[in-house]
Amino acid sequence: MKRNTRLIHNKAGSPGRRTVNPPIERASTVILPDRKALYSRKPGYGRMGLSVQRELEVALCELEGASDAHLTPSGLSACAVAVASVVKAGDKVLISDSIYGPSRRFCERRLARMGVGCERFDPRKIQALEARLSDDVAAIFLESPGSLTFEISDTPAIVAMAKARDIRTIMDNTWSAGVFCQPLSMGVDLSVQALTKYVVGHADAFGGAITVKDKAIAKEVAELTDDWGISLGPEEAYAALRGTRTLITRLKQHETSALQIATWLDQQETVSQVIHPALPSHPDHALWSRDFSGSSGLFAFLVEAETDAEIDAFIDGLELFKLGFSWGGYESLIIPCDEQLTRLPEDWTQSRTGRLMRVHVGLEDADDLIEDLHRGFDALDRKKILDL
Structure with a gap:
């Protein structure tokens, strides 16, 4: 990105100081x-x-x-x-x-x-x-x-x-x-x-x-x-x-951490599907590979949960992932999405298995975020056992 080198002048018209940003x-x-x-x-x-x-x-x-x-x-x-x-x-x-x-x-x-x-x-x-x-x-x-x-x-x-x-x-x-x-x-x-x-x-x-x-x-x-x-x-x-000054640097870290976490999620029994375009398992991975040069920190997964209480247990078990809308910042976020889905009757989401969770992987350490998800899944499993 171009950096600003605008020369600012004082009221008398003589050169003043240079600043990085306007x-x-x-x-x-x-x-x-x-x-x-x-x-x-x-x-x-x-x-x-x-x-x-x-x-x-x-x-x-x-x-x-x-x-x-x-x-x-x-x-x-x-x-x-x-x-x-x-x-x-x-x-x-x-x-x-x-x-x-x-x-x-x-x-x-x-x-x-x-x-x-x-x-x-x-x-x-x-x-x-x-x-x-x-x-x-x-x-x-x-x-x-x-x-x-x-x-x-x-x-x-x-x-x-x-x-x-x-x-x-x-x-x-x-x-x-x-x-x-x-x-x-x-x-x-x-x-x-x-x-x-x-x-x-x-x-x-x-x-x-x-x-x-x-x-x-x-x-x-x-x-x-x-x-x-x-x-x-x-x-x-x-x-x-x-933000544009650090955009590419930040995005590279979001990408790296998100791929690490998405790959880990893909191996968990409690997760029925990870929905990340950069993963070969994604239905549109070939299109993504053709049209995109990388991926960001935002993706989704389907968690094996049947009730709102089970989803609540999973979310309550998390410490680093926060519950909140928007994304793009330092902080990692997660939200359940079923309440937002109003799709066409023939859409693939109508026959999915599990609850849809959207994840934004922030700039925290990826291993710490994986450990945090472990806590959430453990809380979900304990809730399932209690409900039996």
Whole structure:
């Protein structure tokens, strides 16, 4: 990543000091030099972003191989903006059945009030998707790997059928953080990230980003963010920019530890399936190997538990893994996911064996995390014995 070497000047105009990162400018009003600058200089108002936002946009463009980046207050808002910027009343959006739940909620609830239709598709049934590409379909929204269930979509195939019909493609790329996958290089029109996760990396700020290579699409996104008044504050932009400095280093450790733990989980009798795209046992491993250069610290597994009480015993037995939403920070997290699953009737999750648990492997020692999971499984086994 490029490091900031911006030269800051004092009020007299003489050179001041160099800083590694740009200053946080807490400003709404920007003082401009003359009348013409009021309507010709950008940014002319603090909401459009100042030094730190511009530096973050440059970093994200470099990361994703983009020409333009647009910042939003959260990952969900980035997904909503990306979709809304490429549709109009009378259009239809096709969404992968495995996308982030709040993104699906926006598409199915909010788009309807905008006169835009929405239908789900199975992320693994590409031929069935192609058969549904009618003239009113304006966009296809996918997330790869899928949220919670980690299906890998055949992104190049989806892009090819979409481009043949002038349909926009949007991909949530948060899992790879733009490091392990570059959707724009595969022809995706809009790549979306929740900066909240790996880019910020410390569980202390929100942010979202949309990156594109096409100037016409960039204009559509820019106009919508202007019209809706969507922007990212300087404090949050600073946290995200700071996170980019260590992003690749952190991700390598997340990847290494997660693979070690996923491999160990795969050998446990209490676990019926480990769902990690980088494991050869994953159904979409070949697609992952083709389209990704690495893996992050987020995956899932199915634990042999029948009751909520058994799941509670497992979670209560853990000490290092914490119970909480989001991911991407130092801390390792785990959540049961069954309550969130609202999938198509024919989806593979309907016939699974065991309870779905999502894991984020943080930066703690991997052996300590394995020992912690041992404690959880021991507590689960004791609960099963007591219930007999």
